[in-house]
Amino acid sequence: MSGTAEQAQPTVHRTAEEVSRRGSAQTIIVTGILVIVTLYFLVPVYWVVVAASKSTDDLFSTHGFLFSASFQLFENITQVLSFDNGIFIRWLLNSVLYAGVGSLIATYFAAAAGYALSTYAFRGRNVIFGIVLGGVLVPGTATALPLFLLFSQIGMVNTYWSVLIPSLVSPFGLFLCRIYADATVDKSLVEAARIDGVGEIKIFHTVGLRIMTPALVTVFLFQLVGIWNNYFLPLVMLTDEGLFPITLGLNHWRSQTDRLPEFYELTTGGVLLSVIPLAIAMIVLQRFWRGGLTEGAVK
Amino acid sequence: MRRVSRRQFLYGGFGAGTLALAGCSTPGTSAVNTQPTIPPAAQGETVRLTYWAWITDLQVVADIWNEQNPHIQVDVSWIPGATDGGYQKLYSSLAAGAGPDLAQVELRALPEFMLVNGLVDLTRYGVEQYENRFDETLWGQVSFADGVYGIPQDSGPVGMYYRPDLFEEAGAEIPTSWVQWREAGRALKEKGIFLDSFPLTDGSVFTAHAMQAGATWFQAEEDSWVINMSDEATLDVARFFDEVVDEGLVTTQHEPYSPGWFAAASNDQIASLVSASWGDALLSGVSGAEGLWRVAPAPRWEHGYGSSTIGGSTSAVMANCQHPAEALEFAVWLNSHPEGIDGLIEHSGIGWSANPEHIGTPRQGPSEFFGGQEYNTEVFEPAAYDQNPDWQWWPIVQQTFSILGDEFRRKAQGLSLVDAVIAAEEATIEVFKNKGLSIRRADR
Numbered sequence A: 001m002s003g004t005a006e007q008a009q010p011t012v013h014r015t016a017e018e019v020s021r022r023g024s025a026q027t028i029i030v031t032g033i034l035v036i037v038t039l040y041f042l043v044p045v046y047w048v049v050v051a052a053s054k055s056t057d058d059l060f061s062t063h064g065f066l067f068s069a070s071f072q073l074f075e076n077i078t079q080v081l082s083f084d085n086g087i088f089i090r091w092l093l094n095s096v097l098y099a100g101v102g103s104l105i106a107t108y109f110a111a112a113a114g115y116a117l118s119t120y121a122f123r124g125r126n127v128i129f130g131i132v133l134g135g136v137l138v139p140g141t142a143t144a145l146p147l148f149l150l151f152s153q154i155g156m157v158n159t160y161w162s163v164l165i166p167s168l169v170s171p172f173g174l175f176l177c178r179i180y181a182d183a184t185v186d187k188s189l190v191e192a193a194r195i196d197g198v199g200e201i202k203i204f205h206t207v208g209l210r211i212m213t214p215a216l217v218t219v220f221l222f223q224l225v226g227i228w229n230n231y232f233l234p235l236v237m238l239t240d241e242g243l244f245p246i247t248l249g250l251n252h253w254r255s256q257t258d259r260l261p262e263f264y265e266l267t268t269g270g271v272l273l274s275v276i277p278l279a280i281a282m283i284v285l286q287r288f289w290r291g292g293l294t295e296g297a298v299k
Numbered sequence B: 001m002r003r004v005s006r007r008q009f010l011y012g013g014f015g016a017g018t019l020a021l022a023g024c025s026t027p028g029t030s031a032v033n034t035q036p037t038i039p040p041a042a043q044g045e046t047v048r049l050t051y052w053a054w055i056t057d058l059q060v061v062a063d064i065w066n067e068q069n070p071h072i073q074v075d076v077s078w079i080p081g082a083t084d085g086g087y088q089k090l091y092s093s094l095a096a097g098a099g100p101d102l103a104q105v106e107l108r109a110l111p112e113f114m115l116v117n118g119l120v121d122l123t124r125y126g127v128e129q130y131e132n133r134f135d136e137t138l139w140g141q142v143s144f145a146d147g148v149y150g151i152p153q154d155s156g157p158v159g160m161y162y163r164p165d166l167f168e169e170a171g172a173e174i175p176t177s178w179v180q181w182r183e184a185g186r187a188l189k190e191k192g193i194f195l196d197s198f199p200l201t202d203g204s205v206f207t208a209h210a211m212q213a214g215a216t217w218f219q220a221e222e223d224s225w226v227i228n229m230s231d232e233a234t235l236d237v238a239r240f241f242d243e244v245v246d247e248g249l250v251t252t253q254h255e256p257y258s259p260g261w262f263a264a265a266s267n268d269q270i271a272s273l274v275s276a277s278w279g280d281a282l283l284s285g286v287s288g289a290e291g292l293w294r295v296a297p298a299p300r301w302e303h304g305y306g307s308s309t310i311g312g313s314t315s316a317v318m319a320n321c322q323h324p325a326e327a328l329e330f331a332v333w334l335n336s337h338p339e340g341i342d343g344l345i346e347h348s349g350i351g352w353s354a355n356p357e358h359i360g361t362p363r364q365g366p367s368e369f370f371g372g373q374e375y376n377t378e379v380f381e382p383a384a385y386d387q388n389p390d391w392q393w394w395p396i397v398q399q400t401f402s403i404l405g406d407e408f409r410r411k412a413q414g415l416s417l418v419d420a421v422i423a424a425e426e427a428t429i430e431v432f433k434n435k436g437l438s439i440r441r442a443d444r
Helices: A002-008 A011-052 A056-061 A073-119 A125-137 A140-153 A160-168 A171-184 A187-195 A200-229 A232-237 A246-256 A263-298 B006-011 B016-025 B058-068 B086-095 B107-115 B127-133 B136-142 B164-169 B178-190 B203-212 B232-246 B259-266 B279-283 B324-336 B338-348 B375-384 B397-413 B417-434
Strands: B047-053 B072-078 B102-106 B151-162 B218-220 B225-227 B272-276 B294-297 B309-317 B439-441
Touching: A011 A073, A011 A263, A056 A263, A056 B259, A073 A125, A073 A160, A073 A171, A073 A200, A073 A246, A073 A263, A125 A171, A140 A160, A140 A232, A140 B086, A160 A232, A171 A200, A187 A200, A200 A246, A200 A263, A232 A246, A232 B086, A246 A263, B047 B058, B047 B086, B047 B324, B058 B072, B058 B324, B058 B338, B072 B324, B086 B102, B102 B107, B102 B324, B107 B136, B107 B309, B107 B397, B127 B324, B136 B151, B136 B309, B151 B164, B151 B279, B151 B324, B151 B375, B164 B178, B178 B232, B203 B232, B203 B309, B203 B397, B225 B417, B232 B417, B272 B279, B272 B309, B294 B375, B309 B324, B324 B338, B397 B417, B417 B439
Parallel strands: B047 B072, B047 B102, B225 B439
Antiparallel strands: B102 B309, B151 B272, B151 B294, B151 B309, B218 B225
């Protein structure tokens, strides 16, 4: 059909048509790549949903990507939530506490420090910035053991604080906040507020934080995901099962599969549930995130 | 079992210099076994012990003890299994001068914990009086240099799980020797069934086969560790499995008990599994397997022993324990008293009991899953006492296993298992030297 259409086209329109054809080819390629990338990210999630809907028997005897005849997603989830007096809910709440409170305070600290490094000119501020930036390069796993020794000496291992306190700092967040504040927080605006007699702390809270909101959302999300998925620090710090975050708890269950295969179902069901809070956070916060990046670019 | 003398210990692989080095590299640890012993708590005083382990529901078993012994109360915490993070946690707590009184440490990991002064020598607290309650081979594996560094908890004597129906379908006999086993594999292959699986990524199964064939990879001598990984027995085993893998009689795709293996087993594609006694619980995870499997003694080599062992743990008293005498008392009860063993089997699913007098009440009588066979008393009990008594674990076992795994993987690129074993021996010697442990090759 496109052949007849082409024959009917007058020669004058050829260039315009070529342009549009090339445009549509690009669209197809880009869409194709995006579809592949989407699949790449969603297939594991799909697999988790399928696996969580099966009995342990079916998990290994039926095809991994097809639902089996007996659909028992809800039975599995009920079991996950009620097993061992609802310990999973406790783990979930712990994770929410560590990740939620941790990333909120971490974001606030990062914003305050980034704002200060950007707004105030003082001797050594670039040295401080450089040192903190060095912290970005040190993986969290490498600091877990020294932190453990430190917390052990002050007798704080195996408490909520031992996981929460190290989560309160985010060198990457500070880096991002400073760069963002450099670009967006207008010095004359700060100056104007000072002339109006507003205190420095209040300027930060009313002017600085508001302008930096998009960057803060980014920092918050990064930190949230980081703490939520953190495994090694809680592993070293915590001994009491009641303090475990979800990552450690799920691994506890997974390790039982060696002797008790029914734990496979608890683990996959738990994995499914543990993804949901992060997915919600992403969906709710993504509009700020997107808005934020463009704002920076336009500026 | 040939014990290592104190002289061998001091001047051997664990040499004094090495101990000092280990002491430096792990801050906070001190040579606990040179300090004065800690006397038992006074009458009427209540002692609280902490115990870190990865076996399930150990607290339930400890509560049986807690009820009978109000003055020694045991609190259990779960830690991730061995190299999944559990040892990492134990090492860091040792370095911090803290941690539990008791911990689950695998038999093969004891030498590694001894290198960082992590364990209490229990002979200082009179452990000898309990020696007769435990299996001789296992006692040998916790004894180093006149010292005893853990109370054996369980082991994994090896037998052969098999599917009589598949063997019959292929017209194959149930093998009693490895040569017959290979012949059965050829018959099964014609029906498109794998005889077994051979894991290329995990050295521990191959190690067990070599152990059964009579190999002794390590020995501690007067002046150093003596390595003999490429002795004739081991190379024979490697040559044998080279042929078996090349003929395609076993699958190298699915490690035993991996999800892929479970799928293959439930699709009737795997006819047998030479594995440890604790494999029984895992087999029950094969979909629709009830009544299909039976257990027979492991096939034998022309030389060596009737069985070998995979896995096995101890209850070890850790260096920072404040009440070693009480900890020892509990560890002995847990692992040798019938109540303790039955509890461990029922709630924690431990492997083979370390007390030859009591294999465990749940393990007696016919098994429904294995079609009414009394497989524990019939196969695994004799297997537990037909072991290579000279076998000894060395300080970097886990590393040797991964080195072996790395080398085995090259089988896919055409390298033979024989070459892999020889290369792994070289690499292991290198690791010993890098750790400052003296090592030399055995004379042949």
